[in-house]
Amino acid sequence: MKRIIFLSTILLIPALLNSCRDDVLDLSPLDKVDRGIILTSEEGVRIFLANLYYQTPFEDFAYNHTGFHGALTNNMGILHDAQCGNAVNSEANFLDPGAPSWWEPGYALNRDINLLLETIPTIEALSNDKKNELAGEAHFLRAFNYFALAKRYGGVAIIREYQPYTPAIESLKVPRSTEKETWDFVMSECDEAAKYLPPARTGNDTRRATKWTACALKSRAALHAASVAKYGSKAPLSGEAVALGLVGIDAALANHYYELCIDASAAIMEGGAHRLYKPNPATAEEAANNLLALFQDPNVAPEEAMFCVGYGDPGVAGHSIDFWSNPSQTSDGAHHPGRVNPTLDLVDVYESYVTPGQSAPVVTTADGNVNDYNGYNRSQTYLHFDTPYDIFKNKDARLWATVILPGTVWKGATIRMQAGYIEPDGTPVIEAVKASITVNGVAYHTFGADAWQDYSGFDQQHADVMTRTGFSFKKFLSPVPVEGQSALGRSTQDWMEFRYAEVLLNYAEAVVESGYSANDAQTKAKDALNATRQRAGHTTDIPLTIDNVQRERRVELAFENKRWWDLIRRREFHEVFNNNIQKALCPVLDLRVAPPKYIFIRKHIIRAVPITFPEYRYYHAIPGIGSNGLIQNPNY
Amino acid sequence: MNAKTIKYYLPPILAAALLVHSCRLDNYDAPDASLSGSIIDAETGELLQSDVINGTTIKIIEHGYDPVAPQYLRVKNDGTYANTMLFANVYTVQPDLRNFQEIDKQDIAIGKNTRLDFRVTPYIRVKDVQIVNDGSQIVATFRLQPTTSDVVDKIGLYAHSEPGVGHPIHQVAAEDTLNRQVAEQDTFSLVIDAAKHTALLKAGRAYYFRVGVLSGFPGAKPNYAPAQQISIAP
Incomplete structure (x- = not known):
């Protein structure tokens, strides 16, 4: 009997288990939503779009050499601008490949955008106007995505349609278009976007693209294409990709793209929706305060902040600018402050109000030689200053708003960045082991204070948190301590992806580079160049020259992740970074005079490594050519 | 992990190791x-x-x-x-x-x-190179023999502590942009003043110096004379 029960149980099992369906391969996955569910209403499209915006390669606070959305990764606090000369990292010297790969995520995003574009016409719940507007938004995102691809890879595969999955893999492969065709696609996508996007957004939609955002993207992208056409021959490449036009643009097309930039920029400038924030300050100090406020919270300036990326969720979707970039003294609990050290190279570029229209290198010696970077020289006559910051008197307000200068106050603390002293007998103690000396009953310390927590520079025993350039970072930083800052990703300041000042400077550059003169463009471009200067407290206009525009661009947009691409598109990277050693300004207390005064040493940064940009890196390598069959970029 | 679980897992792991260890990397001979x-x-x-x-x-x-x-x-x-x-x-x-x-x-x-x-046929031959140490100054004189009708873009004297010195690898460079045709009899001279680069060219130490020249031919790489080792005057 027992055996019968046992046997029948065994026989029963297959019978019971035989419940499987023969449509098992057709079941809908439980972790994905079908487009028939989500893309049926405006609200559904809105949710879908939110994800597309998240994927879009905005080069924001969370963008760095480790990738997009990298705010929670340990990137050593190496800002994008610290890889192209505006700053050095307190520890690392390397010139990283800089921009991360945008190939696979780019095509993943493109696929999602194409799905949306394919579905929008079929959504019955939408009016025609709404369909056009939403499609315009998708075109904006596709333009931005292809801009990100084109500036890295040159000509790429243009996939306009949503490709259905098929086992016939070969039919899915799309060859590279030429670089020109790719830029033209970006241009036409911007036009499609601008056609139907609304001129303004309200309420919960203020972070969505507008007509003016699309124009601003076109302005930026056209300037990039024009520059590649005009200056590509400065760094000639060779090989199959060049021969087929997959990289490089005919120089004869430069003015065509410059004019597209001029038109797109002019549309914004004449559109009336955007203008500079507080364009006419009474004093340089007021200008500096205005600019600090603008970057600490762009929401004060909707007239200038054309398109912002927000970070609503500290610890999850926040960013880490305050964590890495504060001087050591105001770390507020962050473990790795002091990483961002603006260079003397950048500080030199800021104009003086006394000598408008030229860089104003910091003069430290009686003979005015600003090209000696060999360090302290006993036979040299150094200028004496009462404070560590008097030497920057009359320098552009933007220097004061971008950089913490030695001896100035930040978040209630006097930020000490002192490299050493000269003993009364003339012995220099500079960038050396920490020491103290008593002169006339007063104790002096090499780095400006006894305890390392009370200074922010030059002490090599705490090199990771000490500036080695004599400057600390200020732009964007929260003026109040960030809650929970011992962890990454706690900062929530918004990022301005597009702001009006860039549009003005794009316009000025395109006009001066092309010599365009219709519609009084030369005058308007000179005004555009001087508008951002006036906002920074300048009162003397300077002429429209390419040098003036580039200097203005570098100081106005410093640390906004533009300089890397400016060096790339203008093919200046290999010229600027040819065995380049970046420079520091060392404030030194001179104890030979009573009362002691400050002298300054222009020198190579300590622990320097010469950095060279190889020319093949003007384009990135295309990944996966073994399987995708694409033609590789030169020299990879 | 206690002894019992180790006993439990070990045989399959060993078996797997034995079974997996059968494959060759590929069918090709080694690159010889x-x-x-x-x-x-x-x-x-x-x-x-x-x-x-x-x-x-x-x-x-x-x-x-x-x-x-x-x-x-x-x-x-x-x-x-x-x-x-x-x-x-x-x-x-x-x-x-x-x-x-x-x-x-x-x-x-x-x-x-x-x-x-x-x-x-090199784009440009660098001829009759002399590099001498004149006090703190390292002076290079040379002539050029272009083999094409292109202009000479620039000439340079490069210094580095390693013999691989050149335009891409140097500590100090003295470059002169010519951007013109040159004749074979023209003599060129470039000077690096070590006294102006004391942080990079240390007195008493030896460095490699090399003369280079870049043709204006599109995409040309620089031509060079052999590097010479010279000590900086103490």
């Missing part, structure tokens, strides 16, 4: 072929100086595969090159980036110790 040789100035018979970084490259394309990714061999500073880890096969070989006039591609059967020298 090599290609080496020199870039030689056809007129003077001298090795043609180059750069390791951004200097002459030789493009080789292996036959029998489609698509096939070309390989690039880098030529050393002294004008010699070698790749000892190639697969024996027929290759199409042609210098790619160059500081000499283009030469035709050739199909070569590469096997063990295959040698291939290229006899070429």
Whole structure:
């Protein structure tokens, strides 16, 4: 009997288990939503779009050499601008490949955008106007995505349609278009976007693209294409990709793209929706305060902040600018402050109000030689200053708003960045082991204070948190301590992806580079160049020259992740970074005079490594050519 | 992990290790072929100086595969090159980036110790180079012999502690942009004043100095004279 029960149980099992369906391969996955569910209403499209915006390669606070959305990764606090000369990292010297790969995520995003574009016409719940507007938004995102691809890879595969999955893999492969065709696609996508996007957004939609955002993207992208056409021959490449036009643009097309930039920029400038924030300050100090406020919270300036990326969720979707970039003294609990050290190279570029229209290198010696970077020289006559910051008197307000200068106050603390002293007998103690000396009953310390927590520079025993350039970072930083800052990703300041000042400077550059003169463009471009200067407290206009525009661009947009691409598109990277050693300004207390005064040493940064940009890196390598069959970029 | 679980997991792990250890990496023989040789100035018979970084490259394309990714061999500073880890096969070989006039591609059967020298015409010969130490000043004088009608873009004197010195690798450089035609009898002079670079060129130490010249031919790489070691006056 027992055996019968046992046997029948065994026989029963297959019978019971035989419940499987023969449509098992057709079941809908439980972790994905079908487009028939989500893309049926405006609200559904809105949710879908939110994800597309998240994927879009905005080069924001969370963008760095480790990738997009990298705010929670340990990137050593190496800002994008610290890889192209505006700053050095307190520890690392390397010139990283800089921009991360945008190939696979780019095509993943493109696929999602194409799905949306394919579905929008079929959504019955939408009016025609709404369909056009939403499609315009998708075109904006596709333009931005292809801009990100084109500036890295040159000509790429243009996939306009949503490709259905098929086992016939070969039919899915799309060859590279030429670089020109790719830029033209970006241009036409911007036009499609601008056609139907609304001129303004309200309420919960203020972070969505507008007509003016699309124009601003076109302005930026056209300037990039024009520059590649005009200056590509400065760094000639060779090989199959060049021969087929997959990289490089005919120089004869430069003015065509410059004019597209001029038109797109002019549309914004004449559109009336955007203008500079507080364009006419009474004093340089007021200008500096205005600019600090603008970057600490762009929401004060909707007239200038054309398109912002927000970070609503500290610890999850926040960013880490305050964590890495504060001087050591105001770390507020962050473990790795002091990483961002603006260079003397950048500080030199800021104009003086006394000598408008030229860089104003910091003069430290009686003979005015600003090209000696060999360090302290006993036979040299150094200028004496009462404070560590008097030497920057009359320098552009933007220097004061971008950089913490030695001896100035930040978040209630006097930020000490002192490299050493000269003993009364003339012995220099500079960038050396920490020491103290008593002169006339007063104790002096090499780095400006006894305890390392009370200074922010030059002490090599705490090199990771000490500036080695004599400057600390200020732009964007929260003026109040960030809650929970011992962890990454706690900062929530918004990022301005597009702001009006860039549009003005794009316009000025395109006009001066092309010599365009219709519609009084030369005058308007000179005004555009001087508008951002006036906002920074300048009162003397300077002429429209390419040098003036580039200097203005570098100081106005410093640390906004533009300089890397400016060096790339203008093919200046290999010229600027040819065995380049970046420079520091060392404030030194001179104890030979009573009362002691400050002298300054222009020198190579300590622990320097010469950095060279190889020319093949003007384009990135295309990944996966073994399987995708694409033609590789030169020299990879 | 206690002893019991180890006993439980160990046999399958060992079995797996034994079973998995059956595969070969691939079916190919190890790369035992090599290609080496020199870039030689056809007129003077001298090795043609180059750069390791951004200097002459030789493009080789292996036959029998489609698509096939070309390989690039880098030529050393002294004008010699070698790749000892190639697969024996027929290759199409042609210098790619160059500081000499283009030469035709050739199909070569590469096997063990295959040698291939290229006899070429450099864009510019650097002649009669003299580098002397005059106090703190290192003075280079030389003449140029262009072999094309292109302008001479720039000339340079480069200094570095390593013999691989050149335009891509230097601590100090004295460059002069000419952007004009030059005649063979013209004498050029470049000066590096070590006293102005005390942080980089330390007194009493020896550094390598090398004269370079860049042709205006589009895409040309610099031509060089051999590097010379010179001590900085103490």
